Amino acid sequence: MEQENGSFRRSLGLLDGVLLVSGVMIGSGIFLVSAQISRTVGSAGLMMLVWVIGGFMTIAAAVSYGELSGMYPKAGGQYVYLREAFNPLIGFLFGWSFFAVIETGTIAAVAVAFAKYAAFVYPSLGEEHKILSLGGFSISVAQAIAIGLVLLLSYINTRGIQSGKWIQAIFTTAKILSLVILILFGFLIGARAGIWHSNWMHAWTGFQSQGMGMGTRVPLHGLELVAFIGVAMVGSLFSSDAWNSVTFIAGEIRRPERNIGLSLLFGTLIVTVIYILCNLVYLAVLPMHAIATAPADRVAASASLFIFGKGGALLIALMIMVSTFGCVNGLVLSGARVYYTMARDGLFFKKSSRLNARGVPAYGIWIQCAWAAILCISGKYNDLLTYVIFVVLIFYALTIAGIFRLRKSRPDVPRPYKAFGYPWIPGIYIVLATVICVSLFIYKPANTWPGLIIVLLGIPLYYFLRKGHHPVENPA
Numbered sequence: 001m002e003q004e005n006g007s008f009r010r011s012l013g014l015l016d017g018v019l020l021v022s023g024v025m026i027g028s029g030i031f032l033v034s035a036q037i038s039r040t041v042g043s044a045g046l047m048m049l050v051w052v053i054g055g056f057m058t059i060a061a062a063v064s065y066g067e068l069s070g071m072y073p074k075a076g077g078q079y080v081y082l083r084e085a086f087n088p089l090i091g092f093l094f095g096w097s098f099f100a101v102i103e104t105g106t107i108a109a110v111a112v113a114f115a116k117y118a119a120f121v122y123p124s125l126g127e128e129h130k131i132l133s134l135g136g137f138s139i140s141v142a143q144a145i146a147i148g149l150v151l152l153l154s155y156i157n158t159r160g161i162q163s164g165k166w167i168q169a170i171f172t173t174a175k176i177l178s179l180v181i182l183i184l185f186g187f188l189i190g191a192r193a194g195i196w197h198s199n200w201m202h203a204w205t206g207f208q209s210q211g212m213g214m215g216t217r218v219p220l221h222g223l224e225l226v227a228f229i230g231v232a233m234v235g236s237l238f239s240s241d242a243w244n245s246v247t248f249i250a251g252e253i254r255r256p257e258r259n260i261g262l263s264l265l266f267g268t269l270i271v272t273v274i275y276i277l278c279n280l281v282y283l284a285v286l287p288m289h290a291i292a293t294a295p296a297d298r299v300a301a302s303a304s305l306f307i308f309g310k311g312g313a314l315l316i317a318l319m320i321m322v323s324t325f326g327c328v329n330g331l332v333l334s335g336a337r338v339y340y341t342m343a344r345d346g347l348f349f350k351k352s353s354r355l356n357a358r359g360v361p362a363y364g365i366w367i368q369c370a371w372a373a374i375l376c377i378s379g380k381y382n383d384l385l386t387y388v389i390f391v392v393l394i395f396y397a398l399t400i401a402g403i404f405r406l407r408k409s410r411p412d413v414p415r416p417y418k419a420f421g422y423p424w425i426p427g428i429y430i431v432l433a434t435v436i437c438v439s440l441f442i443y444k445p446a447n448t449w450p451g452l453i454i455v456l457l458g459i460p461l462y463y464f465l466r467k468g469h470h471p472v473e474n475p476a
Contacts, residue, residue, distance in 0.1 A: 010251070010254045012249065012253050013253075014262055017267070018263050019172045020245060020246050020249070020263070020330050020334070023171065023326050024245045024330035024334070025240055025241070025267065025271040026172070026179070026271055026326075026327065028109065028114070030179070030239050031300035031323070032113060032299065033234075033236065033238065034282055036297060037051075037235045040231055041228060043202055043203050043204065044203045045200065046204065050229060050233055050236050051236045051275055053233065054237050054275075057237065057240075058237070060429045061244075061429055062243055062244075063265055063420040064400050064403060064419040064425065064426045066417040066419065067419040068402070069247050069250065069256065072084055076340070076341030077244060077248040078098075078244055078395065079091050079094055081402055082094050085399070085402025086402060089462050096458035096461060097451075097455050101455075102388055102395075103331060104335075106331055107150060107335070107368070108376045110327045111147070111150050112146045114146060114324035115146045116296055117301070117320045118142070119142055120296075121318060127141075147376050147377070149325065150332070150369055150372050153328050153329045154332055154368070157332050158362040161360060168329055175322055179323075182300065182307070183277045183281055186281030186303065190284065190307035191281075191285060195283075195285065227438075231444060234436075237436070238389050240272065243268050245330060245331065246264065248335065249333070249334050251337065252337075257416045286299070286306065301317055332365060336352070343364070347466075349363065389436075390440045390444075390452070394455070396433060397433040397434060400429055400430055403422070404423065
C-alpha cells in the first residue's frame, strides 16, 4: 500500500539530526585518505593544512546552509534551495547530479571502503579474489561485499524511518567512541618523539611523490604548490562530505527551522575536531613514508597495528567497518528524499513521489540502490572520490551563492538563522571551492570531465521531463 499524496511524519529531533550529520561525515575517508594526501603534498605541515582548510570549508558551508534551511524547511534540502534561489533548471541539475554522481558515488565509495577493511580482517575477501571474470570484465569478492551492503541497508530503510534512525544512532556512537579511543591511546602510548620530530623537520616544503611511495619526490613551488594542495583537498573534503544530508530529511525533523541549523553546526564542528586530532595521531605514530605507503591506503589500520598490536588493530578494523556501515545507512536514508521532492515537481520517476505504508519513498531508495551498485563495480576508491567532489563543490558553491541572491530577491522571507560571517565567510568558501575545482580540472581531467558531462546532460533531460507535466503540490 502506498501513500501517493501523503506527507512525511516529523519524528526526529535535534539529537537525531546531529547523529545523522556526524554519522554520514564519519565514513571511510578519515581511515584512508591521509595516504593519498601525503603522496600529493609530501609533508606533515601541508597534510595538516589540507585537513584544516577542509574543516574550515565544511563548517563555513554548514553555517551558511543554516540560513537556507530556516527559510525552506522542506524535504529535498539543497534541491529546494537551488530551485528557489535560481530557477527549477538549476535545482534539477543538482538533483540529477545528486542521483547520477554525488549521493550514489558517495554510497559506492564508502561501501568499497567497508570492503577494504573487511579484507583486512579476512584477507580472502580482498579485491584480488574474483568471483566472476568475463573477458575484460570482472567482479571481485570485495565488490560483491560492497554491493551486498548497499542492498541490505536499502532494504532496511524501506522498512521505515525508525529502523534507519536507530541504526544511525547506534553506529554513529560506536564510530565516535572508536576514534576517541584511537586518539587517546595514540597520544598516550603510541606517540614517538623521534617520529614526530622527523615528520615536522621539513613540514612546509611541498613534494609531489612519483608512484605510490615517497622515494622519488618532485619539489612543488608557487602556483603549482597551490594547485596540488587543491588536488589533495579531495580527500579531506570527501571525508567531511554529506554533512548536508540532514537538510534532505527536513520533512521528518521536528522544528526544522531551528534543529537543522543547529544539527549542521554541532555535527560538523564535532567531526572536524576529531579529524584533526586523528591526523595528528598518525603523524605522532607513523613516519610520512609509512603513511604514504600504508597497505591499500589503510592508514588507520597501520597506526592501530603499532599502537595496539595485531589484536588491537583487528578490533579497530572492525570498528571502521562499523563506521562505514553507519555512514552508508545515513546516505541511503537521506538520499531518496531528494528524489521524492523532484518527482513531485515532475522531474524524476513518478513512483518516487509516493511514500509506502511505512511513510518512506521506497521506490526512490531502490533506484538509488541500483545505480550505486553499478558504481561499486565501475570505480576504484580514489577515482570515485575525485568524481564526486568535483561535482559536489560546484553545487555547494552555487548554493552558497544563492544566499547572496536571495538576500536581494526575497528580503522579506523569514530567516530564523542568518549565515555566520556574511558576506565574508560564504564568499571565502566560494573562492576556495573554485580554486579546488580548477585544480582538479587541470590535474585530474580523467575524473572530472565525466562528472561535468553528466551535469550538462541534465539540461536536455530537464526539458524532456517538463513536457506536458503538471507538478504535484508538495506538503512536506
